[in-house]
Amino acid sequence: MSVFDRDPDDRVQVLDVDGELVGDVPDLSDAELVALYRHLRLARHFDERAVNLQRQGRMGTYPPLAGQEAAQVGSAFALADGDWIAPSYREHAAVHVHGLDLSDILLYWMGHGAGGWDTDANVLPAAVPIATQIPHTTGLALASKLRGESEGSESPRKPGEAGDAVACAYFGDGATSEGDFHEGLNVAGVFDVPAVFVCNNNGWAISVPRERQTASPTLAGKAAAYGIDGVQVDGMDPLATYEVTRAAVEKAREPGDRPRPTLIEAVQYRFGAHTTADDPSVYRDEDEVAAWRRRDPIPRLERFLRETGRLDDEVVDDIEASVREQVTEAIDRAENAPRPDPEAMFADVYAAPSTELRAQHDHLNRLRDRHGDDAFLKE
Amino acid sequence: MSTETQNLTLVQAVRDGLRTEMQRDEDVIVLGEDVGKNGGVFRATEGLYEAFGDDRVIDTPLAESGIVGASIGMAAYGLRPVPEIQFMGFIYPAFDQIVSHAARLRTRTRGRFTCPMVVRAPYGGGIRAPEHHSESKEAFFVHEPGLKVVIPSTPADTKGLLASAIRDPDPVIFLEPKLIYRAFREDVPAGDHTVPLGEAAVRREGSDVSVYTWGAMTRPTMEAAENLAAEGVDCEVIDLRTLSPLDRETIVDSFEKTGRAAVVHEAPKTGGLGGEITAILQEEALLYQEAPVERITGFDTPVPLYALEDYYLPSPTRIEDGIREVVDFP
Numbered sequence: 001m002s003v004f005d006r007d008p009d010d011r012v013q014v015l016d017v018d019g020e021l022v023g024d025v026p027d028l029s030d031a032e033l034v035a036l037y038r039h040l041r042l043a044r045h046f047d048e049r050a051v052n053l054q055r056q057g058r059m060g061t062y063p064p065l066a067g068q069e070a071a072q073v074g075s076a077f078a079l080a081d082g083d084w085i086a087p088s089y090r091e092h093a094a095v096h097v098h099g100l101d102l103s104d105i106l107l108y109w110m111g112h113g114a115g116g117w118d119t120d121a122n123v124l125p126a127a128v129p130i131a132t133q134i135p136h137t138t139g140l141a142l143a144s145k146l147r148g149e150s151e152g153s154e155s156p157r158k159p160g161e162a163g164d165a166v167a168c169a170y171f172g173d174g175a176t177s178e179g180d181f182h183e184g185l186n187v188a189g190v191f192d193v194p195a196v197f198v199c200n201n202n203g204w205a206i207s208v209p210r211e212r213q214t215a216s217p218t219l220a221g222k223a224a225a226y227g228i229d230g231v232q233v234d235g236m237d238p239l240a241t242y243e244v245t246r247a248a249v250e251k252a253r254e255p256g257d258r259p260r261p262t263l264i265e266a267v268q269y270r271f272g273a274h275t276t277a278d279d280p281s282v283y284r285d286e287d288e289v290a291a292w293r294r295r296d297p298i299p300r301l302e303r304f305l306r307e308t309g310r311l312d313d314e315v316v317d318d319i320e321a322s323v324r325e326q327v328t329e330a331i332d333r334a335e336n337a338p339r340p341d342p343e344a345m346f347a348d349v350y351a352a353p354s355t356e357l358r359a360q361h362d363h364l365n366r367l368r369d370r371h372g373d374d375a376f377l378k379e
Numbered sequence: 380m381s382t383e384t385q386n387l388t389l390v391q392a393v394r395d396g397l398r399t400e401m402q403r404d405e406d407v408i409v410l411g412e413d414v415g416k417n418g419g420v421f422r423a424t425e426g427l428y429e430a431f432g433d434d435r436v437i438d439t440p441l442a443e444s445g446i447v448g449a450s451i452g453m454a455a456y457g458l459r460p461v462p463e464i465q466f467m468g469f470i471y472p473a474f475d476q477i478v479s480h481a482a483r484l485r486t487r488t489r490g491r492f493t494c495p496m497v498v499r500a501p502y503g504g505g506i507r508a509p510e511h512h513s514e515s516k517e518a519f520f521v522h523e524p525g526l527k528v529v530i531p532s533t534p535a536d537t538k539g540l541l542a543s544a545i546r547d548p549d550p551v552i553f554l555e556p557k558l559i560y561r562a563f564r565e566d567v568p569a570g571d572h573t574v575p576l577g578e579a580a581v582r583r584e585g586s587d588v589s590v591y592t593w594g595a596m597t598r599p600t601m602e603a604a605e606n607l608a609a610e611g612v613d614c615e616v617i618d619l620r621t622l623s624p625l626d627r628e629t630i631v632d633s634f635e636k637t638g639r640a641a642v643v644h645e646a647p648k649t650g651g652l653g654g655e656i657t658a659i660l661q662e663e664a665l666l667y668q669e670a671p672v673e674r675i676t677g678f679d680t681p682v683p684l685y686a687l688e689d690y691y692l693p694s695p696t697r698i699e700d701g702i703r704e705v706v707d708f709p
Contacts, residue, residue, distance in 0.1 A: 060507050060685055089509070111507065111685030128511045129469055130441055174441035179472060205441045207417035213440050275509075283416045342690040345683045356649060360678045364690065367700060375696040376689050 003247050004229040004258060008221035011232045011267060014239035017295045019303030026243045028077075030310050034319075036077055036238055037305055040298050042323045043069040043093035046102060047272075049327050050092075050109070054276040058335065062109045063090045064272040067236070068202055070297030071266035073097055074241030075168070075198050078249050084122040084140045084167040086133035090200070091170045095123050102330035103337075112340050122165070130175045134184030134197065137169035141193035141252070141261070166252045168196045168245075174205025176219050188261040189226035194252035195261045196245060200235060202270040203292075207283035220265035228261040235266030236297045239304075269295070342368070383569040390560035392534035392567050393423045393499070396541035397461065399570060401431055404459060407545060410437035411446055411463030411499075420465055421501060421560055447473035447498060451481050454496045459545055467502035467554060468511035474519070481550040482525030497544045501557035502530075503595045503645055504677075504692050507685040514682060515594075515646040520552045521623040521655070527551040527576060528623040532559070532597040535567045536620060539574030547576060556595035579626035581633070585615035588705050589633040591656050592643040593619045596693060600643045603698035612706050622652060630656060631663040638669035639705045645692050648676040670708035675701035 003012050014023035028036070047066050053059040065072065068090070076097035079085070085098050092105050099121025108126070124140075127133035144165040175181055176199060188195045199219050203210050216222055223230025229251075233244040241264075248262035269292035273280050280289075305311035346353065346361045353361070368376070387395060401407045409424055409431075415438035418425030428436040439446050443464055450460035464470045470477075477498065484494040504513035520528045529544055529551055531537040537555070544551035582597065583604050592600045597618050604614035615633050619626065634640055640660060642653035653674035660672060675693045683691050693701075 061509050108684070109509070111687075113684045113687065126510075128509060129471070177440035177442040177445070179442070179444050205412070206420065207413045207415075208438050208440065212438065277420070282418065340686050342687055345678065345680050345687050345690060349680050354679075357679050360648065364678070367697060370700065371696050376694055378689050 003231050003244055004251070004262070006231060008218040008223070008230050008232055008265075011234055012240045012244050013234040013237050014243060015237050015300050015304050017300065019300040019307070021304065023240065024243075026239055026246065028242070033305060033310055034315065036073060036242070037301050037311065038319045038323065039073040039077075039093065039097055040069045040238060040301060041319055042326065043073060043096070044298060045323050046092065046327050046330075049331060050106065051272065051276060053106075053331065059106065059110050061275050061277045063275045064270070065090050065092055067269045067271035067292065067296070068200055069093055070238035070301075071198070071200050071235035071241045071268050072170070074238040075245040075264070075266070077242050078245035079166065079168060080249075082122065082165045083249070084124070084137070084165060085170065086124045086137040086140065086167065087126050087170045088130075088133065088172060088175070089126045089128050090172070091126070094170055095121070095126075098123055102327065103333035106330060106334035107337060110334060112337065113344050131171055131178035131180040131184070134169050134171060134175070134180050135187065137167045137195050137197065138184045138188040138191075138193055140165075140167035141188065141195035142191050145191070145193050164194075164253050166194045166196060166249050168198060168249075170198050170200060172205060173199060173201040173203070173210050173213055173219060174208065175199070176222060177213055185223070185226045185228065185261070185263065189228045189259065192255075192260050196248045196252060197261065197263045198245065199263065199265045200268060201265050202268050204270060204274070204280070204284065206274045206278060209284075218265060220263060223263040226261075228259045228263060230263040230265065232265045232267060235268030236295045236300070238297050238301050241266055384566035385569050386564045387534045387538075387567045388561045388564050389531070389534045389537050389556070390421055390423050392537040393541060393555060394425060394427070395567065396538035397424065397427060398430065399538070399572070400542055400545045401427065401435060403571065404545075405435075406457065407459045407461060408435050408437065408453065409461050409463065410439055410450065412439060412441055412465050414438060414463050419463065421557060423499075423555070424463070443469060443472040444476055447476040447481070450496050450498075451476060451484065451494055454494045454550075455484060455492045459495050461497045461499060461545060464498060464500040466512050466514075467500045467516060468514040470498075470500055470516075473498070477520070477526070477550070477552070478523045482523045485549065486525065493548055494550045495548050497541070497551045497553050499553045499555060501560070502554040503556050503558050504682055504688050505558040505595065507688075510684060513688065515644070515677065517552075517554055517622055518646055518651050521652060525549070526623060527621065528554070529576060529621050530554045530556065530594040531620060532556060532594050532618050534565045535572070536574050536580070538567050539572045540576065540620065542571075542573045543576050546573070551576070554594065558595040559598060562598070574620075577621045577624050577626055579620055579629040580618045581615065581629070582618045583614060583616040585613040585637070587613040587637060588639040588641060588702055589615045589617060589637045590641045590643060590702060591617050591619060591630065593622060596643045596645055599693060599695045600698055602695040603702060606695060606699055607702060612702065614702060625655070625659065627659055627663065630659055634660050634664050635667045638667045639708070641673040641675055641698075641702050641705050643675045643693050643698055643701075645677045647679045648674050649679050651676055670705045673701045673705045
C-alpha cells in the first residue's frame with residue numbers, strides 16, 4: 001500500500017524507538033545509510049557548538065534543532081541536487097545536506113548579511129517570518145512545471161529549472177495556523193505543482209503546544225482540504241522521513257494518478273529552547289522532554305546500523321572525530337571572517353542604486369572619514 | 380490620583396499599565412502569541428495570566444491576521460482588546476486587518492461600530508537580534524487615516540500613554556522601544572495614571588536648534604544634546620510621543636523660537652516621519668526658518684543584520700554631526 005493511502009494519523013515508521021526494524025529498509029546503499037547517520041551526528045554536534053557560541057557571546061540569538069535532525073536530514077536526502085528548498089530558520093541540517101556551507105550558516109546567525117549565499121545550491125534564504133516561504137515553494141514548483149511543459153523555450157535555464165525540479169518547503173507546526181500556509185497549499189493543489197511541504201511538527205510553537213495550535217486532530221489531515229495527499233511520519237525516524245519524502249518527491253516529479261503535491265507531517269520534538277532567547281521551563285515539563293528524548297533519532301539509527309553490521313566502534317569513532325573537526329573548521333572560518341564592510345549595507349538593495357541611496361552611502365563614508373569607525377561601533 | 384510611585388523599567392511599566400487597566404475595566408483583554416503562560420517573549424505580560432485567567436489573557440495560535448482580525452471583532456462587540464504582535468517585523472500578516480478594517484470601522488458604519496483596540500508591538504533595532512526583529516515602520520501606520528500611533532520613551536509615559544490608548548475610542552498602534560525595555564528605571568505613578576495622546580514632551584529646553592525625535596532615539600539624542608551643550612550649542616529636544624496625530628503646536632512653537640531643526644529617527648529616511656515634520660514647519664513657520672531641516676535617520680536599506688546595525692542606527696556622534704550642520708548653516 002502506498003504511504004499516501006494511509007489515514008492521516010497512521011504514522012509511518014521504519015525503525016521503532018529502540019531501533020528495531022518495523023518497516024521496509026529504504027533503497028539506500030550501506031555507504032548512504034552511514035552517510036545519513038554521519039549527517040545526524042554532524043547536525044547534533046553543530047547545534048551543540050552553536051548554542052555554546054551564543055552562550056559565550058560569540059554569536060547572536062540562535063534557534064536550536066536538537067531532536068529534529070532525522071526529519072531534516074532524512075527528507076533532504078531524498079532531494080536531487082536540482083531540487084529547491086525553501087526553509088524556515090531552524091533547518092540548518094536540511095540546507096547543509098542540500099549544499100549550504102556550515103560556516104555560511106553560522107555567519108548568518110553572527111549577523112553577517114551575506115551569510116549563506118556563497119553557493120550554487122537551490123536554497124532560498126531562511127524565512128524568519130512564519131509560513132511565508134510556503135507560497136514561494138508553490139511558486140518554485142509552478143515555475144518548474146511551466147518550464148517543463150513549455151517546449152522550445154529559449155530563455156536560459158538555471159540549475160534546477162530543467163522542468164522536473166521539485167520544490168520542498170520546511171516549516172513548523174505553528175506555521176500551519178498562518179494564512180500563508182492555507183494559500184500556499186491551496187494554490188499548489190489547484191495547479192497540481194511538484195511541491196513537497198514538510199511540516200516539522202516539534203510539538204511547540206514557542207510556548208503554545210500543538211493541541212492549542214489547531215483543533216484539527218492531525219496536521220497531515222489538513223491536506224484533504226486542498227485536494228492533495230497528506231501523510232504523517234515519525235519525524236524522529238530518519239529512515240521513515242527519508243522514505244516518505246522520497247515517495248513524495250517521486251510522485252511530484254513523475255505525475256501519475258495522484259495529485260503531485262504532498263503535505264508531510266513529521267512528528268518530532270525540540271529538545272531545547274525555541275531560540276537561545278527562550279526559556280522552555282516556563283511552559284513545559286521536564287518529564288515530557290525526557291519522554292521524547294527516548295525517541296532520539298541518533299541512537300535509533302546507530303543501533304540499527306550496528307545490529308545489521310553496517311557500523312562498528314571504529315567507524316563511529318572516526319565519524320565522531322571527523323564531525324568535530326568539520327564543525328571546528330566551520331566555526332574558525334566564520335569567526336575569522338572580517339566584520340562586513342558598511343558598504344555591504346548598501347550593496348544589492350537594487351540592481352542599480354538610486355541617486356538618493358548613493359548620496360546616503362556617500363554621507364556615511366564622509367561621517368566615517370570625519371569621526372572614525374570607533375565613533376559608530378558600540379563594542 | 381495617588382502620589383505613590385514604583386521604580387520601574389519601561390517593560391515593567393507596560394506590565395503595570397496593562398494590569399492597572401485590566402483591574403479598572405473588565406472588558407480589557409490581552410491576546411497574542413506566548414502572552415499567557417510564557418508571559419510574553421519580553422516578559423511584558425508576565426503574571427497577567429495568573430492574575431486574570433485564560434479568558435482575559437489569551438494564548439493564541441501563531442496567526443497575526445487572526446489575532447488582529449479577531450480583536451477587531453471583539454472590539455466591535457464591545458470589548459477592549461489589546462493584541463500583542465511579538466515583533467513589529469511580524470505585523471505584516473495583520474496589516475490588511477489593521478488598515479482595511481480597524482482603521483475604518485468607525486467611518487464605514489458612521490459610528491455604529493467602533494474599534495477601541497490597542498495593537499502593542501516592540502519595535503526598533505540595537506539589540507543584536509536576528510533578521511526581521513529590528514524594524515521601525517511607524518510611518519506605514521501614520522499614513523493610515525483612522526489609526527493613532529504612539530511610541531513612548533520613558534517608563535512613566537509608557538504606563539500613562541498605554542492607559543490612554545486603551546481608554547481611547549479608536550484603534551491605536553502602540554510601539555514599544557525594546558532597545559530600552561530594561562535600560563533604566565524611573566518613578567512611575569502607582570495605580571491610575573494617564574498621559575494624554577497627541578501631546579509631545581519637551582525633554583530639554585534650548586534656544587539654538589529644535590531636535591524632534593521619539594522612542595529609543597530619545598536617549599542618544601539627549602546625549603548628543605548634552606555633548607553639544609559643552610560646545611555652546613543649545614538644543615531643544617522634543618519627544619513627540621504620539622506620531623499620529625502629531626502635536627503640531629509644540630513642534631511649531633519650538634521652531635519659531637530656534638529657527639533651526641533636525642529630526643532623528645531610526646526608520647529609513649525616504650517616506651519617514653522626518654519628511655512630515657519638515658512639511659509642517661514649511662506650512663506653519665516658513666518665515667522663521669534659518670537653515671535646511673536635517674534628517675538624521677536610518678538609511679534607505681533593509682535593516683542590516685546585527686554586525687552592521689551600529690552603522691545603520693543614528694548614534695550620538697551622527698546626531699551631533701547632523702545638528703552641527705544645521706547650526707553652522709550657512
